[in-house]
Amino acid sequence: MMKPMRVDDILNNNVWDVDYEPHIRVDSSKCRECDEKPCLLLCPAQCYTLAGEEVLFSYEGCVECGTCRLVCPNDAVTWNYPVSGRGIHFRFS
Amino acid sequence: MKEVGYKFDVIVVGAGPAGSAAAYTLAKKGFKVLLVERGRVPGSKNVFGGRVYADPVGEVFDGLDGAPIHRWVTRERISLVSGGEMSSFEFRGSKRTSFTTYLTELAGWMARKVEEAGGVVLTEITVDGLVVEGGRVTGIRVGDERLTSDVVIDAEGINRLLLERAGLVPKLSVRHTGLGVKEVIKLQRDRLEDLFGLEGDEGMAWLMLGDVTDGLPGGAFLYTNRDSVSLGLVIALGDAVKEVGRHVSRYVEALRLHPLLRRYLRDGRIMEYSAHLVPEYTWPDLPHLLYTDGLLVAGDAAGLLLNLGYNFRGVDFAAYSGYLAARAVERAHEMGGMTSENLAIYRDLLEESFVLRQLRKFRRAPRMRENRRLYGAYPGLVNAIMDQLFNSPYETPKVMEALRRAREGRIGWLEMVRDLLEMVRSV
Numbered sequence: 001m002m003k004p005m006r007v008d009d010i011l012n013n014n015v016w017d018v019d020y021e022p023h024i025r026v027d028s029s030k031c032r033e034c035d036e037k038p039c040l041l042l043c044p045a046q047c048y049t050l051a052g053e054e055v056l057f058s059y060e061g062c063v064e065c066g067t068c069r070l071v072c073p074n075d076a077v078t079w080n081y082p083v084s085g086r087g088i089h090f091r092f093s
Numbered sequence: 094m095k096e097v098g099y100k101f102d103v104i105v106v107g108a109g110p111a112g113s114a115a116a117y118t119l120a121k122k123g124f125k126v127l128l129v130e131r132g133r134v135p136g137s138k139n140v141f142g143g144r145v146y147a148d149p150v151g152e153v154f155d156g157l158d159g160a161p162i163h164r165w166v167t168r169e170r171i172s173l174v175s176g177g178e179m180s181s182f183e184f185r186g187s188k189r190t191s192f193t194t195y196l197t198e199l200a201g202w203m204a205r206k207v208e209e210a211g212g213v214v215l216t217e218i219t220v221d222g223l224v225v226e227g228g229r230v231t232g233i234r235v236g237d238e239r240l241t242s243d244v245v246i247d248a249e250g251i252n253r254l255l256l257e258r259a260g261l262v263p264k265l266s267v268r269h270t271g272l273g274v275k276e277v278i279k280l281q282r283d284r285l286e287d288l289f290g291l292e293g294d295e296g297m298a299w300l301m302l303g304d305v306t307d308g309l310p311g312g313a314f315l316y317t318n319r320d321s322v323s324l325g326l327v328i329a330l331g332d333a334v335k336e337v338g339r340h341v342s343r344y345v346e347a348l349r350l351h352p353l354l355r356r357y358l359r360d361g362r363i364m365e366y367s368a369h370l371v372p373e374y375t376w377p378d379l380p381h382l383l384y385t386d387g388l389l390v391a392g393d394a395a396g397l398l399l400n401l402g403y404n405f406r407g408v409d410f411a412a413y414s415g416y417l418a419a420r421a422v423e424r425a426h427e428m429g430g431m432t433s434e435n436l437a438i439y440r441d442l443l444e445e446s447f448v449l450r451q452l453r454k455f456r457r458a459p460r461m462r463e464n465r466r467l468y469g470a471y472p473g474l475v476n477a478i479m480d481q482l483f484n485s486p487y488e489t490p491k492v493m494e495a496l497r498r499a500r501e502g503r504i505g506w507l508e509m510v511r512d513l514l515e516m517v518r519s520v
Contacts, residue, residue, distance in 0.1 A: 002349055002359050007342045010276065010366045017133070041337045042330075044274045044368035064138065065368040066252040070267050071334050081254070085133035085217030090197050092277045092321065093140040093367040 007046045011061050019086035022059040023079075024068070030076035031055035038071040063088050101127040101213075103422060104233055104242040106220050106255065108135035110196075110408045111392025112248030113203035114153045114415030115422075120212035122423060127240070128207055129233070131219040135204030136197040138250075140369035142273060142405050143316030143323040144298055145199065146191045149409040149447065153416040154206055161198040163319040164296025165189040168289070171403055173472035174303035174313075179353050180475045193296045193316045193323070195277075196408065203412075220249070223259045223388070230259075230387035244387055244431040246418050248411070251370040251393040262382050268331040271311065271371035271400065274345050275325025278361035282320040288357050289317055300403055303472030305348060307338055310462050312402065313348055315357075321364060322357070324348055327371055327405075329462070342366070371407070372396040375459045383443065384436040389418040397443075399451050401520055402462050410448050417442040461519035466512060470504045477503075 024047075031037065037055060039048040045061040048068065064087055069079035081087070105116045108130035116128040132138040144166055151157040167188070172181040208214050224232040224239050232241035233255075249255050251270070256262045280288070289297045301313040311328035325345055333341070345366075349358055374381065374396040381396050383389070391397070392411035399406040421439035428435045443449045461467075477499035481490050490498065500509070 002355060002361060004346065004350060005363075007340065010342060010346075010363055013363045013365055014367075036334075038334045038337070041340050042272065042333060044272070044341050044366075046340060046342065063366070063368050065140075065272070066265075066370050067272055067330070067368065069252070070265055070270060070330060070370070079252075079254070081131050081219050083131075083219045085131070085137075087138075088367075089133055089137045090140060090365065090367055091137070092195050092365045093197055093275070093323075 011045060014063070015089045015091065016060065017086045017089060018060050019082040019084075023082040023087065024057070024059050024062065025078040026055070026057040027076040027078075028055060028057070030074040034074055034076070036073055038073070039068045042071050043068050101125045101240070101242040103127070103244050103246060104129065104240060105246045105248060106233060107248040107250055107392075107394075108132070108204045108207075108214060108216070109139050109200055109248060109250060109392060109411065110150070110203060111394070111411035111415035112246065113200065113207050114412040115246045115248060115391055115419045116207045116212045117203065117210055118153065118416050118419035119422060120207055120210035124422070126207070126212040127242070128204065128212055128214045129218045129220055130204070130214065130216045132216060134201060134216055135214065136200035139196040139200045140273070140275075140367045141196040141408055142275070142314055142325065142327070143193050143318070144191045144405075145194060146406055146409040147189065149413045153412050154203060159202070161194055161202055162192045162294075163195070164193045164291070164294050164317055166191045166193060166298045167295045168291065168297040170297060170299040172299065172301045173475045174301050174305050174353070175472040175476050176304065177352055178476040178480065179301075180472075180479050191298070193298075193318050195318065199408070220255060223247070223255050225259055228386060230385065244389065244422055244425070244436070246415070246422070247388060247390045247394050248392045248415055249394050251372055253394040256382060256390065256394065261385065266331075267334050269372065269374045269396070270330045271327045271373045272330045272333060272341065272368065273325060273327040273371050274341055274368045275323050275366075276345050276349065276363050277318070277321050277323050277365045277367075278349070278358055279321045279364045280358075280361050284360060285317060285320060285322070291317060302402070303468055305351070306344065306468055308465060308469045309333055309336060310465070310468060315354075322361070324358070327400075329373065330370070371400065371405075372398045373400055373459055375456055384421070384433060384439050386433045387431050389421060389436060389439055391415040391418045397448055397452070399455060400462070401455060401458055402467070403520075406451075413446060413448055414443065417446060417448070455520060457519040461515055464512060464515070466504060466508070474499050474503055
């Protein structure tokens with residue numbers, strides 16, 4: 001039976017080889033000034049979360065779509081692809 | 094920067110459908126081709142909705158002989174969804190025009206064809222930049238190494254970081270981009286065939302418009318694979334930035350749990366969750382970079398994808414543009430070099446092919462898709478008409494009577510006529 005699932009549990013079906021270094025860097029000082037924070041709802045992997053006033057970013061569950069790079073109104077996101085075959089490894093998409 | 098000694102005729106960036114099509118075509122003709130891919134294996138970074146039109150891809154890849162095809166789409170269903178109600182139109186045929194698969198598998202198969210044809214495929218290589226010397230692209234940069242070639246075919250995908258870094262295109266804008274999110278859900282094969290009324294290798298493509306996107310421009314889809322379904326949606330990112338009301342994964346979750354859909358999926362198990370950006374340019378009003386000195390651009394990186402609202406064509410457009418890029422290289426080689434002047438033939442080849450002919454023909458489609466009434470008023474209108482026609486216990490109204498009642502408070506006659514005209518002109 002299909003039940004409601006948290007994003008984390010849905011993401012757990014994926015396979016990653018997480019890079020040692022984050023492939024995305026976020027300038028959190030810009031996030032503090034940001035009123036809109038579209039990344040919170042639009043990053044499909046929910047890599048951006050809110051802790052109080054602070055935007056927390058984790059790159060581990062990234063599916064490498066590029067959405068955050070485009071939706072960030074303040075260019076706070078320095079976006080790269082992971083190196084050496086690391087990152088998401090899709091098998092059925 | 095270190096120069097790597099060996100020089101290739103052609104370097105292709107990205108082993109997706111566009112890159113592999115280009116590399117395969119050139120390798121067959123005897124060019125020394127290097128295909129570089131950032132994934133662990135070709136395909137491992139590829140995502141699509143779920144269907145491929147076979148003929149254009151088959152034209153490039155030997156009639157798709159041996160390709161990983163899951164199901165041939167013989168059943169097309171389009172549904173208008175509002176408030177837990179759904180009106181559907183279904184077409185059932187027997188022609189084998191498009192098929193479902195995993196793009197991860199298909200791209201892997203394409204890259205193996207490149208190797209069989211004598212191309213060199215290097216994986217786990219993330220290209221950092223294009224090498225541009227005197228306005229001419231002369232190779233690629235990976236870390237502090239550079240590889241040179243007569244021409245680079247850029248098939249890096251929608252995010253086209255290399256083109257942006259080289260200053261060849263502006264930053265991709267949300268206004269020209271859709272966001273696709275999907276779950277692949279495992280089902281027992283015979284169960285899936287029973288549920289969707291399929292036999293053997295028949296498949297279904299199901300598109301849903303309406304409140305499944307919370308009124309945002311876009312649509313939801315379900316494709317049947319061999320023993321799974323791809324369930325997801327595409328939303329216009331420019332609108333989503335301003336109006337998204339919940340986390341984007343919740344839209345797919347709501348589909349999976351939707352009272353009208355959950356019966357199909359209740360024995361399912363999520364195999365994978367993925368997301369991908371979709372180019373939604375208006376062609377030819379916006380500047381697309383297709384070529385410059387020493388460079389050709391193919392597939393998503395060039396924005397070559399057709400979104401009609403009720404159908405998407407990306408993989409075949411990508412593969413065919415890669416194939417035409419390869420033919421342009423061939424011609425430029427005969428003409429004496431990979432100058433912008435000689436490579437301009439690529440644009441001509443695209444213009445003559447279905448790729449640009451289709452994008453030109455449907456150039457009004459992106460504007461039409463912005464019409465919010467397609468996702469709110471109209472699905473509601475159609476469902477309200479159906480409700481009256483079938484759920485009137487005593488007195489069934491005439492169709493026009495039902496339309497008039499359904500229309501009230503939803504939409505004016507004039508708006509309806511205008512929308513209808515626009516729709517007829519667009520698609």
